[in-house]
Amino acid sequence: MPDTNEKWGIILITNEQVLEALDDVEDPEVHRSIVELHMVKSIEINGAHVRVEVLLTIRGCPLHTTIERAVREKLLSLDGVRTVEVAIGHMNDEERARFAEIVRGKRSQTAIPAVLDPALGIEFIAIASGKGGVGKSTVTAHLGYELGQLGLRVGIVDADIYGFSIPGIFGVQLQKPTMIDDLIMPIELGNLRLISMQYFVPDNSPVVWRGPMLGKMLRNFFSQVYWGELDVMLLDLPPGTGDIALDIHQLIPKSKEIIVTTPHAGAAEVAVRAGLMGLRTNHEILGVVENMSHFVCPGCGEKTYVFGQGGGERVAQDLQTDLLAQIPISNLEMETTSPFDTGGTQRESYQRLAERVMSAVRLGRRNLPKRSLYN
Numbered sequence: 057m058p059d060t061n062e063k064w065g066i067i068l069i070t071n072e073q074v075l076e077a078l079d080d081v082e083d084p085e086v087h088r089s090i091v092e093l094h095m096v097k098s099i100e101i102n103g104a105h106v107r108v109e110v111l112l113t114i115r116g117c118p119l120h121t122t123i124e125r126a127v128r129e130k131l132l133s134l135d136g137v138r139t140v141e142v143a144i145g146h147m148n149d150e151e152r153a154r155f156a157e158i159v160r161g162k163r164s165q166t167a168i169p170a171v172l173d174p175a176l177g178i179e180f181i182a183i184a185s186g187k188g189g190v191g192k193s194t195v196t197a198h199l200g201y202e203l204g205q206l207g208l209r210v211g212i213v214d215a216d217i218y219g220f221s222i223p224g225i226f227g228v229q230l231q232k233p234t235m236i237d238d239l240i241m242p243i244e245l246g247n248l249r250l251i252s253m254q255y256f257v258p259d260n261s262p263v264v265w266r267g268p269m270l271g272k273m274l275r276n277f278f279s280q281v282y283w284g285e286l287d288v289m290l291l292d293l294p295p296g297t298g299d300i301a302l303d304i305h306q307l308i309p310k311s312k313e314i315i316v317t318t319p320h321a322g323a324a325e326v327a328v329r330a331g332l333m334g335l336r337t338n339h340e341i342l343g344v345v346e347n348m349s350h351f352v353c354p355g356c357g358e359k360t361y362v363f364g365q366g367g368g369e370r371v372a373q374d375l376q377t378d379l380l381a382q383i384p385i386s387n388l389e390m391e392t393t394s395p396f397d398t399g400g401t402q403r404e405s406y407q408r409l410a411e412r413v414m415s416a417v418r419l420g421r422r423n424l425p426k427r428s429l430y431n
C-alpha cells in the first residue's frame with residue numbers, strides 16, 4: 057500500500073513500489089523482467105511525477121517504443137502516479153556483459169552447450185535428404201510453422217550451408233539477429249525462433265565449408281544463441297551423407313531424423329543412403345516425407361504424378377520406417393496472404409505431418425496462446 061501524507065491526503069509513492077511494478081514489464085526479446093535484467097538504471101520521484109531511466113542493450117533498438125510504452129502504462133496504473141517520464145539510455149560494455157551473463161545463466165561446467173542438456177527435454181529433429189532441391193528446407197519451415205500452430209515452442213537451425221533458404225521462406229532474410237555481448241538473439245516469429253548462417257555471411261558471399269567448420273558453426277548456434285524455452289528444435293541439414301551427420305551424432309546423440317525425398321527413383325536412392333548414415337550413427341528415423349508427390353488439378357481434383365511414383369514408399373521400406381506424409385506440388389497460381397497459407401491439400405498434408413511428428417516424439421499439446429508470425 058502506498059503511504060498517505062496524513063495532513064494533505066496525498067498518496068506518496070516509493071521507489072520499492074515503482075520497482076515492484078516494473079518487475080512485471082518484460083524485455084520483448086528475452087521475455088524476462090527488466091528489473092531482473094538490470095535495465096532500470098534510476099528512479100526519481102517528485103510528488104506524483106515519476107522519472108525512470110531504462111537502459112537498452114543496443115543503440116537504435118527497434119523495440120524501444122514497446123518497452124517505453126509498457127513502462128509508462130505500468131507506472132500510470134499505480135495509485136499516486138500522475139505523470140511519467142521514461143528516459144531511454146544505452147548500456148556500456150560492462151553493463152551489456154552483465155546483461156548477457158544474466159540471460160545466459162551460469163556457464164555450463166561441461167563442454168555441452170546448455171540447450172543440449174537432456175534434462176531440458178527438448179526434442180531434436182534433423183531434417184535430411186540425399187540430394188539438394190527436393191524441398192527439405194521447405195518441409196522444415198512448414199513443419200516448424202505447423203508445430204508452432206499446435207502450440208509448441210519451436211526452434212529452427214538452418215544449417216543448410218549450401219542454400220540458406222529458411223529465412224527467405226519466412227520472409228525475414230533481411231532482418232539481423234540482435235547481438236548482446238557474445239549472445240545472439242534468434243529471429244522470433246510467433247512461437248518460432250530461427251537462426252541461420254545466412255545472417256552471418258557478409259553479403260551472401262560464397263564460403264568454402266569444410267567438415268570441422270560446420271561442426272563449429274552448429275556448436276556456436278547451440279551455445280551462443282539464446283533459445284529460451286523450447287519444446288522442439290528442427291535442424292535443416294545440408295543435403296548429402298557427409299561429415300555433418302557425424303557432427304550431429306557427436307553433439308546430439310538423441311537427435312531423431314526425418315528423411316525428405318521426391319517420388320523420383322534417383323532421389324529415393326540417395327535418400328536411403330542418407331537414412332542409412334543416420335541409422336549407423338544410432339539416430340532414430342521418425343519417418344519419410346515424400347515431397348512434390350503429385351499435382352492436384354485445381355479444376356477437377358485429378359492427381360498427376362509429375363515425378364513418378366513410389367519413391368517415398370521405397371525409402372520408408374528400406375529404412376524400415378513410416379511414410380509420414382506425401383506433400384503435393386503447390387499451385388503457384390494461388391494467391392495467399394502468408395507463405396504458409398497454402399490452402400487445400402498441401403496445407404492439410406503439412407498439418408497431418410505435424411500431428412504425426414508430435415505424437416511420434418510424444419510431445420503433448422501446450423495451451424500457449426496462438427501468436428501470429430508477424431506482429
Ligand SMILES: Nc1ncnc2c1ncn2[C@@H]1O[C@H](COP(=O)(O)OP(=O)(O)OP(=O)(O)O)[C@@H](O)[C@H]1O
Pocket residue numbers: 185187188189190191192193194195216218219220221294295347348349383384385386
Ligand atoms: N511441394 C512443393 N511444390 C512446389 N514447389 C516446391 C515444393 N517443395 C519445394 N518446392 C520448391 O523447390 C525449390 C527447392 O526447395 P528447397 O530449397 O526447400 O529444397 P532443399 O532440398 O532444401 O534444397 P537445398 O538443400 O539445395 O537448399 C524451392 O524453389 C521451393 O520453393
